[in-house]
Amino acid sequence: xxxxxxxxxxxxxxxxxxxxxxxxxxxxxxxxxxxxxxxxxxxxxxxxxxxxxxxxxxxxxxxxxxxxxxxxxxxxxxxxxxxxxxxxxxxxxxxxxxxxxxxxxxxxxxxxxxxxxxxxxxxxxxxxxxxxxxxxxxxxxxxxxxxxxxxxxxxxxxxxxxxxxxxxxxxxxxx
Numbered sequence: 001x002x003x004x005x006x007x008x009x010x011x012x013x014x015x016x017x018x019x020x021x022x023x024x025x026x027x028x029x030x031x032x033x034x035x036x037x038x039x040x041x042x043x044x045x046x047x048x049x050x051x052x053x054x055x056x057x058x059x060x061x062x063x064x065x066x067x068x069x070x071x072x073x074x075x076x077x078x079x080x081x082x083x084x085x086x087x088x089x090x091x092x093x094x095x096x097x098x099x100x101x102x103x104x105x106x107x108x109x110x111x112x113x114x115x116x117x118x119x120x121x122x123x124x125x126x127x128x129x130x131x132x133x134x135x136x137x138x139x140x141x142x143x144x145x146x147x148x149x150x151x152x153x154x155x156x157x158x159x160x161x162x163x164x165x166x167x168x169x170x171x172x173x174x175x
Contacts, residue, residue: 005175006104007040009033010089010111010118010139011052012073015059015066023112023140024149030072032138032169033110037073043174046102047079050089052117089121096128106131108172110138115152122160132164135172 012033016023023029040047049069054060060067062083075081084093099107107130109122118139125132136157141149157166 004103004105005108006046006048006099006102006106007036007108007110007174008048008050008089008121009037009073010050010109010121011060011113012049012070012111013051013060013066014068014070015054016112016140017070018059018066021142023142024153025140029112029138029140030070032135033073036108036110036135036138036169036172039172040108040174041076041078045108045174046104047075048095048098049075049079049081050093050095050111050117050121051081051083053083053085087116087120088124089117090124090128099130104130106133108133108135108174110135110169112140114139114141114149114156115147116141119156119160122164126163132160133172134160134164134166136166136168138169 017026037047052060053062069075082093082095090096107125122132122134141152143149160166
């Protein structure tokens with residue numbers, strides 16, 4: 001079954017869920033992402049995982065446990081995993097070529113980190129002409145001293161409404 005829609009999961013790697021320094025509302029994000037992935041697969045929609053290759057000594061250094069996709073979100077043989085080195089999922093990756101080859105026109109985007117990879121990848125996808133649905137409750141980031149995750153999530157959701165659909169996970173329709 002061919003579809004013109006794909007679910008793109010950004011950086012759903014084990015390091016994002018580390019007990020010592022974990023993304024905001026991690027348990028909820030796992031549930032939302034799991035549900036989206038299951039629903040997409042059930043409708044025959046392509047699931048693409050973008051996995052960040054961190055530098056040496058970083059929590060997501062390639063080949064380390066933190067670099068692996070979270071065990072509860074693990075890809076199947078039918079899913080696509082594309083490695084990246086930058087916040088922009090399209091920069092120096094095979095993503096655009098793969099989407100073109102599959103005839104994908106609409107991307108449902110979720111994952112981590114809100115203010116980095118999610119925001120940057122959504123903006124780039126729009127520039128490239130894709131129709132975008134941002135999963136409003138399907139992305140997260142960390143609390144830092146100078147930035148609260150909830151504020152950043154809200155800011156990004158509001159700003160992206162100008163260029164993309166921003167929809168809660170329970171309202172996403174895979175086709």
